[in-house]
Structures are given as C-alpha cells and as structure tokens.
Amino acid sequence: MQVISPNLSIRPVSASVNEDGHLLIGGCDTVQLAEDFGTPLWVLDERTIREAARAILSGLSNYPDARVLYAGKAFLCLAMCRLVRQLGLGLDVVSLGEIYTAARSNFPPEHIYLHGNNKCEEEITFALQLGEVKIVVDNDSELEMVSRLAERIGRKAKVLLRVTPGVEPDTHHYIRTGQTDSKFGLPLESLPQVASRARENSRFIELLGLHCHIGSQAHDIEPYMEIVDILAECFLDLRQSLGIEMTQLDLGGGLGIAYTEDDEPLALNEWSRLIAEAVMDRFTTHNLPCPTLLLEPGRAIVGTAGVTLYRAGHCKELPGGIRYLAVDGGMADNPRPVTYQARYTPVIASRMHAPRPQIPVTIVGKYCESGDIIVKDAYLAATTGDLIAVFGTGAYNYSMASNYNRTGRPACVLVADGRAEIILERESTADLLRQDRVPARLLND
Ligand code: LLP
Numbered sequence: 001m002q003v004i005s006p007n008l009s010i011r012p013v014s015a016s017v018n019e020d021g022h023l024l025i026g027g028c029d030t031v032q033l034a035e036d037f038g039t040p041l042w043v044l045d046e047r048t049i050r051e052a053a054r055a056i057l058s059g060l061s062n063y064p065d066a067r068v069l070y071a072g073k074a075f076l077c078l079a080m081c082r083l084v085r086q087l088g089l090g091l092d093v094v095s096l097g098e099i100y101t102a103a104r105s106n107f108p109p110e111h112i113y114l115h116g117n118n119k120c121e122e123e124i125t126f127a128l129q130l131g132e133v134k135i136v137v138d139n140d141s142e143l144e145m146v147s148r149l150a151e152r153i154g155r156k157a158k159v160l161l162r163v164t165p166g167v168e169p170d171t172h173h174y175i176r177t178g179q180t181d182s183k184f185g186l187p188l189e190s191l192p193q194v195a196s197r198a199r200e201n202s203r204f205i206e207l208l209g210l211h212c213h214i215g216s217q218a219h220d221i222e223p224y225m226e227i228v229d230i231l232a233e234c235f236l237d238l239r240q241s242l243g244i245e246m247t248q249l250d251l252g253g254g255l256g257i258a259y260t261e262d263d264e265p266l267a268l269n270e271w272s273r274l275i276a277e278a279v280m281d282r283f284t285t286h287n288l289p290c291p292t293l294l295l296e297p298g299r300a301i302v303g304t305a306g307v308t309l310y311r312a313g314h315c316k317e318l319p320g321g322i323r324y325l326a327v328d329g330g331m332a333d334n335p336r337p338v339t340y341q342a343r344y345t346p347v348i349a350s351r352m353h354a355p356r357p358q359i360p361v362t363i364v365g366k367y368c369e370s371g372d373i374i375v376k377d378a379y380l381a382a383t384t385g386d387l388i389a390v391f392g393t394g395a396y397n398y399s400m401a402s403n404y405n406r407t408g409r410p411a412c413v414l415v416a417d418g419r420a421e422i423i424l425e426r427e428s429t430a431d432l433l434r435q436d437r438v439p440a441r442l443l444n445d
Pocket of ligand 1: 071115213
C-alpha cells in the first residue's frame with residue numbers, strides 16, 4: 001500500500017482546484033464554505049489527518065509494541081478526540097481542560113498520558129480518578145505530590161519520568177525543550193535518585209518508564225537518534241545500578257511540517273521507522289527487552305490538515321511602494337507569526353489561476369499591533385473581496401488563539417467527501433460577554 005506523508009506537502013492531501021478556479025478541500029468549495037460559515041474560518045481536512053496517522057503507524061509496523069499518542073496541545077476538541085480514537089491513537093494531554101475534553105469524549109483512560117511541568121492537585125486527582133491514565137512526572141516534588149494524592153485516593157499511579165537529554169533540534173529557541181537548561185524534565189544526573197524514590201514509594205507509584213521531548217518543528221532525524229542512545233543508556237544504568245526494570249519509552253513528538261517551499265521535513269513514516277529501528281537496535285545491543293515505544297506527534301498529525309480562510313478587506317499602497325492587504329483575522333486566530341516569526345503560504349482561494357504579480361503584497365491582520373503580519377511579501381494578485389486561504393494552520397492556531405481586541409474565535413469545520421460539519425462554533429459577541437460581571441455600584445448612574 002502506498003504511504004502518503006502529508007507533512008511534505010504545504011496543502012492538505014485533498015486540496016484541488018475546480019473549473020471556476022476555486023480551491024476545494026475535502027471535496028468542498030472553499031468559496032461556498034466561506035459563504036455558508038463566514039470568515040475567518042478554520043477548515044480541517046479529515047483525510048490529511050487520517051493519512052498522517054497512517055503514515056506514522058506504518059513506520060512502526062515492524063516494532064513489537066509501539067503506540068502513537070496524539071499531542072492534544074496542537075488542536076483538541078471533542079470531535080478531534082473521537083477521530084484520534086477511531087484512528088487507534090492514544091492522547092497526550094497537559095491540562096485539566098484537555099483531560100476533561102478527553103474524558104467527555106469517552107476517550108479510554110488507559111490511552112491517555114498526562115504531561116506538564118507544573119501539574120496541580122486538581123489535574124493529578126482528575127487523572128487518578130479516571131483510572132489508568134499515565135502521569136508523566138516532570139520533577140522530584142511533583143513525584144512526591146503524585147504519590148501523596150495516589151495514597152489519598154487509594155490508587156496506584158502509573159508514571160513515567162521526563163528527562164532532559166541535553167539534545168537540541170534546529171528550531172526556534174522558544175520551541176526547544178530538550179536542552180539542559182530547559183524548564184522541562186529532570187536533568188540526567190538526578191534520574192537515579194528520583195527513580196529510586198519512585199521505587200521506595202512503590203505502594204503508590206508504579207514506574208513504567210522514561211519520557212523525553214526535544215522540541216518542535218524539527219526536520220532531521222539526528223536529534224532523535226541521539227535521544228534513543230541516551231535513553232537506552234538510562235534504561236541500562238537504572239537496571240544495572242538499581243535493579244529497576246521499566247517497560248515504556250516515550251520519545252515525544254516534534255517532527256515538523258512544510259509551511260513553505262523552504263521546509264523539507266523528514267517523511268512521517270521514515271521518522272517513525274528510523275526511530276523504531278534505532279530503539280530495537282540499542283536495546284538489543286544492551287541486552288534489554290524492547291520497551292513499549294511511544295511517539296507523541298501533534299503538529300505532524302493535524303498541521304497540514306488545517307487551512308484558514310480569510311476575506312480580504314482594505315488594500316493600501318504606501319509611497320515607498322509597500323503594499324498591504326488586510327484580512328478579517330490575524331494574530332488572534334494565528335499567533336504563530338508574531339510569536340515565532342513563523343512563515344506561511346497563502347493563495348487566493350477564489351481565484352487560484354490569478355497570474356503571479358511583479359510586486360509582492362504583505363498580508364496583515366486586523367489587530368492593533370504592527371507585528372500582526374500573516375505573510376510578508378506574498379506574490380499574490382490579491383485584492384479587496386478576495387478569499388485568502390493560508391495553509392498549514394491546523395496545529396497551534398485554534399489552541400493558541402485569543403480573544404484579543406474582544407474578537408470571537410472563528411468557527412472550525414471538518415471536511416470530508418464533500419461534506420463540511422462544524423466541530424467548533426464561532427464565538428459570538430454574546431459569548432464574549434458570558435463571563436462579564438458588573439459590580440452593583442457601577443450600575444447606578
Ligand atoms: N510531547 C510533548 C511533551 C510536548 O511538549 C509537545 C509540544 C509535543 C509532544 C508535540 O510536539 P509537536 O509534535 O506538535 O511538535 N506552540 C508551538 C509549539 C509548542 C510545542 C509544545 N510541545 C508552535 O506553534 O510552534
């Protein structure tokens with residue numbers, strides 16, 4: 001069977017253009033989607049998500065026991081939880097909101113992993129009460145907290161310890177996490193001490209394994225090969241020095257996607273295959289049993305599936321020749337450009353055959369910040385009234401969106417086989433007032 005790796009393409013796998021020059025996604029005409037659901041609109045292509053999951057799983061098919069946990073922080077809602085489960089993936093969650101969403105979608109607790117560098121009692125208690133949720137412990141004092149809460153509830157917590165391997169992928173420094181000065185995880189030197197503490201607490205703690213995550217939007221395999229080496233050594237050391245046997249190895253997520261033509265990430269199936277082969281090789285060399293291998297991709301599953309539709313508003317040309325085209329969204333629905341200088345690829349969804357102009361236009365948002373630029377210098381003959389599509393917005397757009405300037409978050413539709421269904425309603429102005437309260441003394445005037 002042919003394996004498609006969606007992360008190599010800028011567009012969703014189902015994208016096409018019809019005879020009117022309209023962009024179609026999942027068999028749906030984006031011009032019609034904008035009419036039916038309004039703009040800005042997040043469109044999520046189900047086929048791309050399915051192909052991405054399939055590609056990662058296919059690379060793991062020769063490994064005795066491997067699982068893929070979708071990192072919910074990239075994009076999570078009830079429908080996504082259901083889809084993730086249908087695809088046979090587990091789930092990585094990091095907050096009460098995420099674990100609650102998973103629970104409400106009836107996600108099987110044994111396939112949920114709770115992360116976070118400062119989990120609160122409420123989050124840990126919720127996880128323990130759900131049952132078999134695994135807790136990825138970040139530090140020593142958190143281990144103590146988990147043990148105490150497990151005792152209180154009368155349940156044994158299944159934990160993994162997160163280590164900081166000192167490996168840095170080539171990515172923006174805000175989204176690196178594996179370096180030794182990271183706020184995440186345990187330095188390697190303190191692992192034996194914390195692992196033995198876990199063992200001392202074995203009435204309430206079951207130490208299943210180790211976790212690490214080096215960062216996000218990584219393109220190369222080398223850092224992953226390094227962490228396999230380092231973590232295999234950790235398994236060996238803990239066995240030899242303390243007699244601790246562990247069964248799970250979680251190597252995190254982080255594989256990147258192509259946002260622009262300059263991005264050349266590794267294919268999803270290659271990524272998982274090379275990691276699985278390396279784990280098998282190192283563990284066998286150390287005479288260790290192959291652990292259950294876990295990978296936690298977020299962006300690589302959902303990033304390419306997402307397209308944001310905007311309506312182009314005012315256009316202006318400055319005396320120096322700079323051209324700006326403002327759209328009806330921006331940094332509140334996509335904070336990545338302003339936060340990480342992230343780059344995107346836009347098209348005119350309503351006129352896909354429009355010729356490439358000589359002079360570029362900068363597509364800006366409508367928010368009150370000069371940094372609210374969606375795409376700088378796009379070679380698009382776009383003008384007022386056009387429908388603009390920006391690719392690659394499936395990950396870390398909705399999940400990082402805000403209500404800046406008191407703007408409601410856009411709606412999100414899931415498209416497949418010519419059908420579009422709302423999975424996130426648009427926030428209305430009434431929604432924006434839902435939490436407002438006015439002290440009585442301000443009411444009498
Ligand atoms: N596992 C852990 C423990 C993580 O911290 C993350 C991401 C992932 C898995 C999934 O990483 P992914 O496969 O999606 O790269 N907001 C940033 C990305 C932050 C990622 C945080 N952790 C962005 O928009 O680029």
